[in-house]
Structures are given as C-alpha cells and as structure tokens.
Amino acid sequence: MKNSMLQWVELARQVSLGVAPDMNILRERGSDVRIARVSTPSNGSVVVKLWNRSGLRWLVRYLSLSSAARREWTALKRLAESGVPVPEPLAYIPRLTGPAAHTQALITRDLGECGDVLEYLKELIRQGDQEKEQTFCDEIIRVTAVMVRLGLLDTDHRLPNFVVDPSGRPVRLDFELNVRRPLPRLWTRKYGLMLGTLLGSFVFAVQPDTSKVYGFASRLRRALEPPESVLRVAEQRMLEMLRRQELETGLQIKINYPWEIN
Numbered sequence: 001m002k003n004s005m006l007q008w009v010e011l012a013r014q015v016s017l018g019v020a021p022d023m024n025i026l027r028e029r030g031s032d033v034r035i036a037r038v039s040t041p042s043n044g045s046v047v048v049k050l051w052n053r054s055g056l057r058w059l060v061r062y063l064s065l066s067s068a069a070r071r072e073w074t075a076l077k078r079l080a081e082s083g084v085p086v087p088e089p090l091a092y093i094p095r096l097t098g099p100a101a102h103t104q105a106l107i108t109r110d111l112g113e114c115g116d117v118l119e120y121l122k123e124l125i126r127q128g129d130q131e132k133e134q135t136f137c138d139e140i141i142r143v144t145a146v147m148v149r150l151g152l153l154d155t156d157h158r159l160p161n162f163v164v165d166p167s168g169r170p171v172r173l174d175f176e177l178n179v180r181r182p183l184p185r186l187w188t189r190k191y192g193l194m195l196g197t198l199l200g201s202f203v204f205a206v207q208p209d210t211s212k213v214y215g216f217a218s219r220l221r222r223a224l225e226p227p228e229s230v231l232r233v234a235e236q237r238m239l240e241m242l243r244r245q246e247l248e249t250g251l252q253i254k255i256n257y258p259w260e261i262n
Contacts, residue, residue: 008091011038012105013098015048031101037110045110046090050102068176069104070094075152075175076108084146085171087111114163117170118205121159125206137202137216139170144198145223147178148191154178155193158201185227192233195226199234199258200241207253217258231259 014020015036022039026047034050051069073092080086087108096105124133144157156177162170181187199217206212221231235257246252 005091007042008105008107009093009096011040011046012048012050012093012096012102012107013100016050016096016100016102016105020048034102043090045112047087047108047110049106049108050096051104052102053104067094067104069106071178071180072175073106074180075147075154075178076106078150078152079143079146079172082146082150084143085165085169087171087173111163111165111171114165114171117159117162117164120164120168121205125209125212136168136170138219140198141216141220141223143170143172144195144220148184148194148224148226151180151182151184152178153181153184153187153190153194155190155197157194157198159198159205160201185230188227188229189233191226192230193237194234195220195224195230196234196237197241200238203238203242203253203255204245207251210253210255213255214258214260218261221259222261235259 011020015023015034015038020036020038024037025034026037027033027035032052034048036048036050037045038048039045049069049072051067053067069092073089076086076089080089087110089106089108091105091107093105093107096103121133121136124136140159140162143162147154147157152175154175154177156174161174162172165171179190181190184191199213199220202216203210203213206216226234238255238258242253242255
C-alpha cells in the first residue's frame with residue numbers, strides 16, 4: 001500500500017510539472033486547477049486532478065479537512081460505497097510536497113469516452129423514447145436522493161456535472177463544492193439551492209417543453225420528500241436561473257410551482 005501511494009504521488013508530481021508520459025490535459029484553470037488523463041503501465045488509464053492552494057485560508061481548510069480536494073474525495077468514497085455511478089476513487093494526496101506546481105491531488109479511474117448529458121437527453125427527446133428518457137431522468141433523481149441521504153449537499157448540483165458513460169448511464173462528477181451536513185432537512189438554504197439548481201438545469205435541457213419540467217419536479221419531490229421550506233428556496237433558485245437566461249438570451253420561460261404530485 002505504501003509503495004502504491006508513493007507511485008501515485010510521483011505520478012501526480014509528473015502531471016503537475018507537465019512531464020508525465022502519455023498525458024492529455026482535459027481542463028486547466030490557469031495555475032489553479034489541472035485535470036489530465038494519463039496512461040499508466042500497471043493501473044490503466046487514470047484521471048489526475050490537481051489543485052494549487054496556499055495561504056492561511058487554505059491552511060485552515062486543510063487542517064479542518066474541508067479543502068476542495070478532501071470534499072471531493074470524501075464524496076466519491078461515500079457515493080461509490082452506496083452504489084452511485086461515480087469515477088472510482090484511487091488516491092487522495094492531501095499535501096503534494098517536493099518539486100510540484102500544485103499542492104493537492106486526487107486520482108480516479110478513467111471512465112473512458114463519455115458523452116455530454118445535455119445532448120444525450122435532448123437526443124432521447126428527439127427520438128420520442130419516453131420510457132428510456134424517464135429511466136434516465138429517474139437515475140438522476142436517484143443519485144440526488146442518495147446524495148441527500150448521505151448528507152452531501154451540493155449547491156452546484158446540475159445536469160452539466162453529469163456525463164454519460166459508454167453504457168448510457170449518467171455518472172456524477174465534480175464534488176468540490178459539496179458539503180457534508182447531517183440532517184440535511186435542517187439546512188434549508190443549501191438543500192433548496194441544490195434542488196433548485198438541478199431543476200433549473202433541467203429546464204434548460206428540455207425547454208420549451210415545460211410539461212417535462214413538472215413531471216421531473218414532481219418525481220424529485222416524491223423521491224426526497226423535502227420540507228415545504230426547502231421547496232420554496234428551490235423554486236426561487238430555479239426562477240433566478242430563468243430570469244438570468246431571459247436577460248441574456250431573451251427567451252422567456254414561465255413555470256409556476258412545479259412541485260405538484262400527480
């Protein structure tokens with residue numbers, strides 16, 4: 001185990017310095033975040049995600065186990081153990097010391113070539129395959145319900161944070177902003193923002209067909225049974241997203257209280 005961890009640390013350093021063989025950078029945000037796919041001789045293809053954090057604020061988050069890397073690692077472990085489709089977590093490196101341009105690393109199993117979840121859902125709608133469409137959407141709802149049950153509240157829980165794996169299954173990515181909150185029903189705002197962000201992103205995916213929004217929202221409510229106070233926050237969050245869209249694009253979508261259970 002120790003030797004394996006040393007190998008992961010060395011791989012993370014190589015990716016950080018840009019010298020890893022067979023490395024393909026998937027996403028980069030300045031010197032702050034780097035995500036790369038790397039082929040390894042013994043572990044196949046993996047994804048290395050790196051963060052560059054420094055200063056007092058990062059030190060506090062590191063000591064309190066609340067850094068973005070730690071939050072993502074914890075969420076991946078808990079969700080994988082609960083049968084939720086997420087990238088398999090392989091290694092978490094809380095302090096990447098030595099010659100490196102980043103300070104923390106997370107390594108997961110590569111999912112392979114995945115599809116865009118919005119395009120996949122739109123294609124299901126175009127095909128008119130309502131059964132497959134509902135099964136797909138219900139899996140999104142199931143993942144959401146498991147996250148809430150585990151107390152993983154993520155205010156950035158939206159459809160674009162899913163991808164579609166080669167089998168057509170939605171897989172959730174990116175848990176940097178999730179926070180662990182036991183008894184999530186007591187955390188009205190975070191819980192509501194999580195549901196509202198998901199619902200708003202669903203509106204964007206299926207618009208202008210608002211009937212699908214009401215069906216999705218009612219199934220989401222039935223699966224989670226959140227308090228009415230959470231639903232109010234969620235609805236306001238959805239409406240804020242729609243207002244922003246109207247200001248930016250001129251497209252006006254009207255949805256009133258989507259939570260009715262038929």
